[in-house]
Amino acid sequence: MKLHALLLVSMLLFGCSLGGETQNPISDTNYRTGNSGLELQLLDGAPPDNVYEATTFQVGLEVRDSGASDIANGRLVLNYEPDYMYPLSQQTMQLGLKGKSIANPDGEADVRFFNIKTKNLEALSETHKSLVSVSACYAYQTVASEGICVDSDIYNRIQDKACKAETLQLDSQGAPLAVTKIEPKFFIDDNGKLNPSFLIFIENKGNGNVINKNKISDFCSNLKVDKDDWNKIEVSANLGGMPLRCEPLPFKLKGQNDFVRCGLDNGLDKPEAAYTSVIDVTLDYGYTFTVSKEVTIDKLKLT
Amino acid sequence: MNKSLATILIVLALFLFGCGSTQSSQEGDINYKTGTQGVEMNFMDNMPANVVYDGDVFNIGMEMWNRGTEQVPDGVFYLSGFDRSIITAARDANMPVRSDVIPIPNDGSGVQFTFMGDSDMRTQYNREGGYRQYLFTGAVVLPRQTTRLNVPIRVDACYLYNTEASVSLCLDPQPWKTNFEKACNAGAITGTGSQGAPVSISGVEQESVAGGKRLRLKVTVTNSGSGTLLDPAYAIPNCPNLFNPLDINRVEVESVTLAGNLVNDCKPQLINMGNSGTGYFYCEDIPISQQDNSYITTLIVKLRYGYKVSIQKNIELRSTGG
Numbered sequence: 022m023k024l025h026a027l028l029l030v031s032m033l034l035f036g037c038s039l040g041g042e043t044q045n046p047i048s049d050t051n052y053r054t055g056n057s058g059l060e061l062q063l064l065d066g067a068p069p070d071n072v073y074e075a076t077t078f079q080v081g082l083e084v085r086d087s088g089a090s091d092i093a094n095g096r097l098v099l100n101y102e103p104d105y106m107y108p109l110s111q112q113t114m115q116l117g118l119k120g121k122s123i124a125n126p127d128g129e130a131d132v133r134f135f136n137i138k139t140k141n142l143e144a145l146s147e148t149h150k151s152l153v154s155v156s157a158c159y160a161y162q163t164v165a166s167e168g169i170c171v172d173s174d175i176y177n178r179i180q181d182k183a184c185k186a187e188t189l190q191l192d193s194q195g196a197p198l199a200v201t202k203i204e205p206k207f208f209i210d211d212n213g214k215l216n217p218s219f220l221i222f223i224e225n226k227g228n229g230n231v232i233n234k235n236k237i238s239d240f241c242s243n244l245k246v247d248k249d250d251w252n253k254i255e256v257s258a259n260l261g262g263m264p265l266r267c268e269p270l271p272f273k274l275k276g277q278n279d280f281v282r283c284g285l286d287n288g289l290d291k292p293e294a295a296y297t298s299v300i301d302v303t304l305d306y307g308y309t310f311t312v313s314k315e316v317t318i319d320k321l322k323l324t
Numbered sequence: 325m326n327k328s329l330a331t332i333l334i335v336l337a338l339f340l341f342g343c344g345s346t347q348s349s350q351e352g353d354i355n356y357k358t359g360t361q362g363v364e365m366n367f368m369d370n371m372p373a374n375v376v377y378d379g380d381v382f383n384i385g386m387e388m389w390n391r392g393t394e395q396v397p398d399g400v401f402y403l404s405g406f407d408r409s410i411i412t413a414a415r416d417a418n419m420p421v422r423s424d425v426i427p428i429p430n431d432g433s434g435v436q437f438t439f440m441g442d443s444d445m446r447t448q449y450n451r452e453g454g455y456r457q458y459l460f461t462g463a464v465v466l467p468r469q470t471t472r473l474n475v476p477i478r479v480d481a482c483y484l485y486n487t488e489a490s491v492s493l494c495l496d497p498q499p500w501k502t503n504f505e506k507a508c509n510a511g512a513i514t515g516t517g518s519q520g521a522p523v524s525i526s527g528v529e530q531e532s533v534a535g536g537k538r539l540r541l542k543v544t545v546t547n548s549g550s551g552t553l554l555d556p557a558y559a560i561p562n563c564p565n566l567f568n569p570l571d572i573n574r575v576e577v578e579s580v581t582l583a584g585n586l587v588n589d590c591k592p593q594l595i596n597m598g599n600s601g602t603g604y605f606y607c608e609d610i611p612i613s614q615q616d617n618s619y620i621t622t623l624i625v626k627l628r629y630g631y632k633v634s635i636q637k638n639i640e641l642r643s644t645g646g
Contacts, residue, residue, distance in 0.1 A: 051471060166470040171407070179565055181552075181634060183405030183478040261407045262467055293432060294404035294565050297476060301469045 052121040053195040056226040057087035058161045059095060059118070061312045067134070068153055068314055073321045077109065077138045080153055082312075085130040086118035088161065089195030093117055095159030096241040099135045100311070102151045105318060109136040113241065116159065121195060139318050147320050154313030158241035160234040163304040165191060165200035169260075172295035173215045175207050182295045197227020198254070200302050201278070214288030217260060221267075221302055222280045229310025231274055237307050249273075255305040258283040261298040356448045360548035361391035362485050362522040363399065363439070365635050371459075372477055378466040378643045381414045383459055384428070386479060386635075390439035390454035393446045393520030399483030400434040402564050403460065405476035405636065408432070414463030428462040434563065437483075446520060464641050471643045478636040482563035484556055486578070487627040489525035491516055493582070496618035497536045506618045522549025523575055525625050526602075539582075539610040543625060545575055547601035551633040555594065559630020573597040577605050578628040583613065583621040 067081030080099065086092050095116030099108055112135075119129040135155070142149055170184035177185075189203040202222035210216050225231055232240050233250035240246055252274040258265040265283040272281050283302075371385030384403070390396055413427035426435070437456060439445055444454030466473065494508035512529040519525065527544035547553050554567065555574035562571060575595045580587040590607040597603040613619075 053471070164469050166467065168473045168475065174565065178569065182565070183476040183636060259467065261409050292404075294402065294478070294480065296405050296407055297474070298407035299410065299467050299470050299473055301467055303469070 050123070050126070052126070053089045053164065053166075054193055055087065055195050056193045056197055056199060057195075058090070058197045058227060058308055059092060059116075059157055059159050059310075060085045060087050061097075061155060061157055061310075063155075063312055063314055064132070068137075068316050071317045071319055072139055073319050074139050074142045075321065077136060078316075080135040080137060080155060082133050082155060083130060084116065084118065084133055084157075086120045086128040088120050088128065088197070089164070090120045090162040091118070092120070092159045092161065094237065095157060096237060097133060098156045098158070098241040099137070100152075100154040100156060100313075101137060104140070105142075105149055105151050106137050106139045106153075109138050111135075116157070142318060142320050149318045151316050151318055152313055153316050154311050156241055156309060156311045157229075158232065158237045158307060158309045160237055160305070160307050161196055161198075163194050163196040163198045163200065163302075163306075165194050165203075165300075165302040167191065167203065167300055168297050169203065169205060169219075169300045170295055171215070171217060171260075171289070171292060171298050172207060173209070173291045173293075174295060175209065179295075184295050184297050186295070193226060196304075197225065197229065197308055198231060198274075198304050198306060199224050199226045200304070202280075203300060203302070209291065210288055212288070213291055215291045216285065216288045218282060218284035219258070219260075219265070219300065220280045220282055221256070221258065222278060223254065223256075223272075223274060223304065224278050225274060227308065227310070229308050232307035232309050234305055234307040240307065240309050253306065256281050256283070257303045257305075259299075259301045260285060356446055356451070357393050357488075357490075357520040358518050359391070359393075359446075359520050360518045360522050360524060361520075362394075362549060362551070362631055363396060363481060363483050363633060364389045364391055365401075365479060365481060365633060367477075367635060367637050368457075372637065372639050375640045375642060376464050378464050378641065381461055381463045383425075383461055384477060386458045386460075388437065388456040388458070388481070389452075390445050392453070392485065392522070394486045394488070395441070395445055396437070396439040396454075396483045396485060398560055399437045399439075399481060400560055400563055401437065401479055401481035402432065402434045403428060403477070403479055404432065404564070405478035407475075410465055410467070410473070410641070411462045411475070412465055414461050425459045425461060428460050437481075466641055466643050470641075473641045474638055475641055476636050476638050478634060480564035480632060480634045482554065482559045482630055482632045484559060485521060485523075485629060485631050487519050487521040487523045487525070487625075487629075489516065489519045489625045489627075491525060491528055491623045491625070492620055493528060493530065493623045494618055494620050495530075495539065495612050496532065497612060497614045498616075498618075499532045499536055504617075508618050508620050510618055518548055522547065522551060522631055523553065523627055523629055524548050525627075528623060533609075537611065537614065539607075539612050541582075541587075541607040541610065541623070543580075543605050543607070545595055545597065545603050545605065545627065547573075547597055549631065549633075551631050553597055553601075554630030554632055556628050556630045559632070564632065564634075573599065573601070573603075574629065575603060576628040578626040579624075580607055580626075581624045582610055585611075 064081035172186040204220040233253040267283040368385030439454040496510035526546040595603040
C-alpha cells in the first residue's frame, strides 16, 4: 500500500514537472542579434605588464567571431615599437572563423600567439614603456531581413486592412554595422503602378571603423590607404525577391546615422489589398579595430 | 419503510422530470426574424497552423455561414495579406486531387459564393442557416536570408443582402379628436429590434398631415452588424478595397409598402449612413384610409445593400535553417 502511494506521488511530481515547463523550439533562436563581429581579447599575462630587456614574451589573443556572419580572409597584424622590440615569428596572421549558428551558438573561437623579443635599452634608461597592439581587419556582412507591409492605400482611406505601412525600428543584426531603421514610402506613378521606396538607416554600433572590404590587406599593412576607402559599404536590397536599386552607390557612411535610398525600378502592379512581404538588406564592408596594452621594459641588472 | 422510500423517490422523480418536460414552443411558432447576423466566417482549427516551415505545403480552411434570414444572391471573397511569391499556390502531394481543395489563387482572384434557398438561410424550420466550407493549399518559399516572418492571412468577403422589416403601425386619421377612446395610440415607434440581418429598421416616426388624410414617415435605419456597409451597385465589382468614400455606408431603399399599398415618394433612395452607422429616409404624402378610429396596419420596408466582413489570422513562417 505504502509502495503504491509512493509510486503515485512520484508520478504526480515528475509528471507535473515534465509537462509544466514550456521549452523554446529549436528553430526559435535568432542568431542575428548583437553588435559584435570579431572580438579580440588579450590573454592574461600575454603580454605581461613588465618584461626585461633582451627577453622573449608572447602576445596572446582569444579571437572569437561573435557575430552572425563568417570571417573568411581576416588579418591580424602585430604593432610594436621597432626601436625596442622585434617579432620572432610572423607579424601578420590570416584569420578564418565561423559565426554564430545552431552548432556554435557563441561563434567559433581560437587562440593565437605572437612571439616578440625586446631589445636592449639605452645605457642610461632604466625602464621604457612601450605600447604593443594587435589590429584586426576583416570583411563582414550585415543581413537584415524583415517583414514589411506593401500597401497601395497611400492616403490611408481603408482603416481595416491586413497591415499598415510603417517605419520599422530595428536594433542589431549580429554585426558591428546595423540597419537601425527602414522607412517605407509608396506612391502611384503615371502608369498606375505602385512605386515602393525605402530609406534604410545604417549605424556603426561596433568598436572599430568601417573600411573598403576589397582593401583589407592594405589597411592591415604598411601600405598607404586612400581616404576614400574609409567608411565604404556595398549595399544591396530586395523586396519579396525583387532587387531594389540603391543610391548613392558606392555608399560612404557619414557620421553615426546615415541612410541610403532603395527603390523598385519598374514598380509593382498595384495590389488590391495590403500584404506583408520581406525586405532583405545586405551590407558588405570591411571592419578594423585594435586592442593594445602598455608593456614596461625593465633594465636587466646583473649583480 | 422501503416501500415508503420508494414511493417518495418515484413522486420526486415525476416532479423533476415531469416539470422539466414542458414542451417548448412548437416548431413554426418561433419568431426567427431576429438577430443582426448575416454572413459569418472563421478559420478552421489549425488551418492555417500558427507556425509553418519553409518548403511546407499547408492548408487554409475556412467556414462560412449565412446566419441571417435572407438569401445571398451574389458574393465574393478574397485571400490576401501575404506576398504571393512567399506563399504560393500548391497542391498537397500527399492528398488526392479534389475539386473542393483549391490552390491559393496566385493572381489574387476572388472566389464566388451564394446562399440560395431555404436550406441556405435561417428560417422557422432551419435555425442554423446556410453553411459552406472552403479549403485552400499553399506552399511556403521563404527568401534565403529570412529566418522568420510574421504574415497575416486575411479573408475579405463582400456580398449582397436584404433586410425586410415588418412593423406594426398605429394610424390615426383624426388625430385632433381626443374626446373618445382611441383603438391605439399613433406615435413614434422605437426599439423595433432586429430583423435577421446586419442592417435593421430601428425606429419609425410618423406625422399626420393634410388634416389626417396623409402621412409623413421618418424611418431610422441602423447598421447593427460588425461589418462595413456598401453601395449594392459596387459591393461586388469593387471588392475588397477599391471602394471610394461614396461607395461606403450606403443602403438602398428597395420598397416601402403601407397597408399593402406601395409607397412611391420615399427619399433618399440611397441612404448615407455615415460613420455613425445610422441613417434615415423619409416618405412623404402617403394617403391613409379614413376610418372613424385609429387602427393598426403593417409597414413593410425592404432594404438592399452590400456588406463586407473580414477575418484575419497571423501566422509565423520559419526557415528550416538549411
